[in-house]
Amino acid sequence: MGRSSLAEDFEKLLNVGIALSSIHDLEKLLDLILKEARRLTRADAGTLYLAKDGQLIFKVSQCQSLTERWGEARMRQMYESFSMPISRESIAGYVALTKDVLNIADVREIRSDASYHYNPSWDERAGYVTRSMLVVPMLNREGNVAGVLQLINAMSDSDDGKAIPFPAKQEKLVSSLASQAVVAIENAELTDDLKQAHLDTIFRLGVAAEYRDRETANHIKRMSQYCALIAENLGWSGEEVDMILRSSLMHDVGKLGIPDSILQKPGRLTPEERHIMEYHTIIGGNIMKGSKAAVVKQSRIVAITHHEKFDGTGYPRGLKGEEIPIAGRITILADVFDALSSKRVYKEALAEDDVLRILREGRGSFFDPKILDIFLDNLEAVRKIQSRYMDREEDFDKFKNLNRLVIEEEEKVKKA
Template identity: 35%
Template structure:
């Protein structure tokens, strides 16, 4: 890590030329405009600010009005941070709407006052040592302050920011504040869609006396497998949001079949199988990309690689990759959980079955990636265990 930072410092010891500055601006504004994921929008913004002013670190802080906090989920060198809205110099900049420019933080009266007052600073939270510092508030389209840029420690030989750096970071803040409003609106819409999809998915599971954590686990398993297969993060996110709907068709299955503790008759099994077509028919006419993916998952998650699944008897790559991924995620969670008709299987027994069914029930490549991702999958299983869920429910 230290070697990487040393190389980075060496590479960035000079201020950018006008041509380099334009390239950075054009590159990052294009990335931000085309990005849907809020975390990655924020990271692009932080990277753009850092490169423009040749800083060691750049953080994009957002104002949470409801909690009266400033927070950053994406920052160079740290994980998520939250501080009271008036804390530190970032809080001061947001409160006053004025930029802050400091050459030597620990020899600056204003900064030392923040430390001596006991107010939280990012240095205290992270153990990082700030020298040069700039904080630039940014505003939304209505002119309201919604957060700020914080650039820390100049990497040139002078090790101090210039008036031109402040102009550049102000430019980045002006663009970012307005772009962020659009990105947050898109994120809010997608989070609402996700919440609705999870809720609808839970309805199907609750009817069969299973927990909502089943759909959460299947969603997370599907995401991990998709990423392991080399899918883009965007497509993996789509599958993660869509997979909770895999059993939505169960809402139309009679209780006598759905909740039967013993083995189903042939006729009852045909009724149970119909949940794939019911789910597909519920979702197939949507023009929303998440619900289109959910229609595929609902339709195909019981197809088998060898062509002996249902409802269509698709084989091999005739089965959409979403269906192939959700199939193994769903079976893993179903076998590892207590159900009305069986006790949970031990992990070794499940893994042995997957090895036997590699190339039969399951896509061989998906099985291989599942095995590679198993440590992370087990972490998810523990995080969203039914025991934890049940422990939160009062008797």
Template identity: 50%
Template sequence: MPKRILAVDDEKMNLRVLSGLLRSMGHDPVLAESGEKALEVLDPSIDLVLLDVMMPDMDGFHVAKKIRERTDVGDVPIIMVTALSGKQDRLSAVEAGANDFIAKPIDLTELRVRMDSLLKMKHSQDQVKRYQAELEEMVAVRTSALRMALENLEESQKTILAAHRETIYRLASAAEFKDEETANHITRMSRYCASLAANLGLHKGEVELVEQASPMHDIGKIGIPDSILLKPGKLTPDEWELMKKHTIFGSRILGSSTFELLRAGEIIALSHHEKWDGSGYPKGLAGEDIPLFGRICAVADVYDALTSKRPYKEAFTDEVSLDIMRAGRGSHFDPRILDCFLDNFDSILDIKRRYSD
């Protein structure tokens, strides 16, 4: 394949001679009568530069330096064509970026040998560049495909998780509906629990987990007869014992799951009626033996129960409700969690207003 050779010389006769020599070797000459013109016409299609040294305005050394500074053609081979033969001249040419020299008058055989060597080097460099470009393109395409696959996978996981959460939420709503409580009760519960968890310093994953799992706290009420759930008066001892079993029923419904959200729901369902002093149910756990999520849910559940209307009571005011809860500090409630609840009560009130019945 013919190569494009840029010949630079301020003498028109020298350019005609160089052009003839290059054509005789089967190459395609590109001619420039000055350094400025050479820099204008030089582009990545040029395979080699034959550069005269002694030129007005911009000599060959300066042109070579300008070429090496360019990112698009900075590695093009340069042969200095000069009548200078001193050691210092050759060193200056090397410093400027020349690859080789050829003395005037030009010998065709010498020119062919020196050009062939540099053109082979240029050919190898171009092959490496093409390979790098192809490799980079392939990496970019595969990276894009991998990113798209990961995004699709993430989206699928989000969809599956959202479906799981909605199913759980609807199941929890069914339990609350049977108890004549509203869906807003479980929404408030989950927001109260999330607010408490965040203010207690739990990390983001735990805050989200307790928020999503807390609506399942009373899911075991599905197994409690309506005659007990909806009874307006006080329960008999036997009825109360059966009522307390909703914690166990909920644990059984959610138990033995490998899904983290259901495992958290199982813990909350079983432990949210345990009390700090050990007088709660179903296991009579005390202090920090009660799971943290259960202790958080206990505070949120009692507050919402006190401030909501139920078959057996009217809704209490916040003032009355907080007095009752303060009385349970250290007996019913974990003191640290209750204090956190009271210290951040403005955020609780905001949730209560947004999700009122």
């Protein structure tokens, strides 16, 4: 049959293992696992399930011949996410339950005494003919089932488009691949969790800072989304967009170091007080000084420069034009736009027309013209972000109570 030797198989497996361990994005990883398993076995199609709470959750499906016929986009529509119980009735469920490998020469000729049966509904919908199937459990180090890898229709060497049974020796090969894949999946899930925890922490730190200035948590959500939108339209990579999304969350973290008597003072600040208020940029920079983490480094830049104006009249350093790091030029626009266009506990929101007029007046003085133009060109997306993270009345209640408490405290202090 001209199939590869053991040494060649081993080498292929090794290479796959190396490739898998370098991917930390779970979705991309699952895709690659299935692709490599199909390549090793010359399978036309396949599906990967992950096991969770007694269910098999559909994750990826691929089908070479149909993709060639229909293209990627239509293929994606063919698959919808679903889950099924781990039970003896379905082929993948049976494999997950028994941890046995099933190598089926033809699904239409499954023995009648088998507990599982083949469900032809997808074939019927897609106009596809499933024949042979190699289905292996994905076992983790503890021997528990983490998922199921289902390979469909081994293609013969003759390229006549006919499916042949999967050779028995591939059972071991795919099982080895599956266990390597599980390690990579567990690592990627861990990275996912860590990323999530990390984002959550910096978000909450940002909220803590904004809370003191009576801004709602939605302010930094909207503001960071505006930053990401601008970055995307500047042509930044996905990673760079993600970075500004995260780092902008902490633009005002330095407010943690500003006294309430200034932050929450009604009415105008004295020049002295204003000076202290402006110091939140420097405090933010100090809070994030000396970190090796790229996102904290950028947060530091954002914290220090998000009040620098394009014409050099901003603070703390009075940087001008492109002297201001681009992350700072982006955040000032997102921050000012949100401050004008949303309600605060001490002021109402301005109408959109007025907000846009003020932004345009700030072209080249407050804002980098290029960045402002990008923002104005994408108002549809801006409005979507606004409505997605709209403040509700109850978001302001906590501040009202807080204010009353502060005033009461101040009265007490005055009387004492």
